Amino acid sequence: MNNAELKSRRDAATPRGVGVMCDFYAARAENAELWDIEGRRFIDFAAGIAVCNTGHRHPKIVAAIRDQLDRFTHTAYQIVPYASYVELAEKINQRAPGDYPKKTAFFTTGAEAVENAIKIARAATGRAGVIAFTGGFHGRTLMGMALTGKVAPYKTGFGPFPPDVFHAPFPNPLHGVSTADSLKYIDHLFKADIDPKRVAAIIFEPVQGEGGFYQAPVEFVRGLRTLCDAHGILLIADEVQTGFARTGKLFAMHHYDVAPDLMTMAKSLAGGMPLSGVVGRADVMDAAAPGGLGGTYAGNPLALAAAHAVLDIIDEEQLCERATVLGDRVKAKLVALQREIPQIAEVRGPGAMVAVEFCNADGCGPDAGFATRVQARALERGLLLLVCGLYSNVVRLLFPLTIPDAVFDEAIAILEAAINESVAVAA
Incomplete structure (x- = not known):
């Protein structure tokens, strides 16, 4: 062959x-x-x-997966739970940005984490609207595509998309978009397209991945936090690509002096095994009713074992x-x-x-x-x-x-x- x-x-x-x-x-x-x-x-x-x-x-990840293989490979966490899920949630809660009580739920893919973050935000606020940004990438599911700010190849031929999703320009000085321009446009959305009282969340990548590795300026992130606080909107940081030491911090939001209400993660969380998660304020994370979150493979034990090893490797090395x-x-x-x-x-x-x-x-x-x-x-x-x-x-x-x-x-x-x-x- x-x-x-x-x-x-x-x-x-x-x-x-x-x-x-x-x-x-x-x-x-x-x-x-x-x-x-x-x-x-x-x-x-x-x-x-x-x-x-x-x-x-990585030898430690391989060893962790092999050890878990000798125990069990699947029970569905929602049916028969296991300690490694709880223990990893505790570690993420402790290490995620934000000086407030947190809770974490695990899923399988980055898009799934984004979808669930939007579900949680809507349940917590009773609102439907979401603001995302040009150049942002949030997945290939229907809501993920709606949030994504790039048409080809991700949206071509797949519409219509879920309503109540609006886009603002992401700060990009090289292409003539300042922080002031971006924040002003959000204010324009509030005047022309959606009442801020109908907006559940603003979602952004601290560093746009597919969009071109543009880092959100500090003043922009502070401005988003101020806008969200003023209007009762939740701030979601999509750290699917930026997380787990890639930016020089465990999470990219550690580069800022404000914290999100919810944060998505995936990709390097489990070193190649399919695992994603949403971490956020405990009161917000508890908004969804029992059974509203989860998935058959969500928090797979082999992937969780790998994720525990990943966190150890990041620290030790x-x-x-x-x-x-x-x-x-x-x-x-x-x-x-x-x-x-x-x-x-x-x-x-x-x-x-x-x-x-x-x-x-x-x-x-x-x-x-x-x-x-x-x-x-x-x-x-x-x-x-x-x-x-x-x-x-x-x-x-x-x-x-x-x-x-x-x-x-x-x-x-x-x-x-x-x-x-x-x-x-x-x-």
Whole structure:
């Protein structure tokens, strides 16, 4: 069996709507490296779309899953509960931002966490409206798509979407949107589209993931908190991509001096196992009636075992600190390149949530083609990169935080070569 044969079988057996970036098939992976079925090696700067912050097959995660396999794999927590769910909820409650009593519920996917956060907010407030932001990504379910602020490919052909969802522009100085502009637009929504007394929640990503790794300014987050407090609206921080040491803190909201009422999490929570959660104010979390939250696989015991190991690894290996060190190294390299390469419009991102945005050489407008060339050139040399952004002109770097220094340096050299080769093609 080879990659070409599997490609033919995939085309016949699976729908085209499940987009696939790579033309090869994984055989095994270890930390920040993976090998395909033909034996080729790749350095993974995608990390399963920010899922493997602790790397592929971390020994402590593998051991934790194996230990749980010897006990039981499933009972459905709502039928027969187990201690690991309660214990992980206690850990999350203790470590999540906010100086107030908290409770946590676990689910399976990031979109499921978002859906349940909206359900909880509506139950707690008795209101229906939700405000989200341009460029935000909140999942592929019907409500997730409604909240998401990017049409192609996520919304194309799937409407109509749930009502009472409104979008405001996210602060983006590079593209001419200030914090004042964003907050003013929300006030415009209150005047033109929805009474603030009908708004249950405002949901935002502290750092937009699919939207292009734009970090919410401190004054913007404070402004959202002030607006929510003034109108009895709940503030939801979507930390599905930003959580678990990626930004140099356990959660990105730890970079701010205000706390959300609810927070979603998933991706790196369980190091590759399917697990998500919602944590928030205890009184708000208790708004849903018994049976209103949950799911057959919600809080799967194997995934919970992995999540306990993930939290231990983050602490023991000081991954928050390492995220900052690695992020600073790659940003320094990219900023140095920026002085010579006019297509590099901006280098940004907290911790190891790093992105480089590309524009036309004359600085007039986004250049998606350049970003795609960088991605393709890097892949030819064995480095996996992801493209994102409203204009698909941003390359995001999501390396495992456990990546060995030698492998990291090798990857950065490939990235530099891919950018330089893309400049040569553009010329």
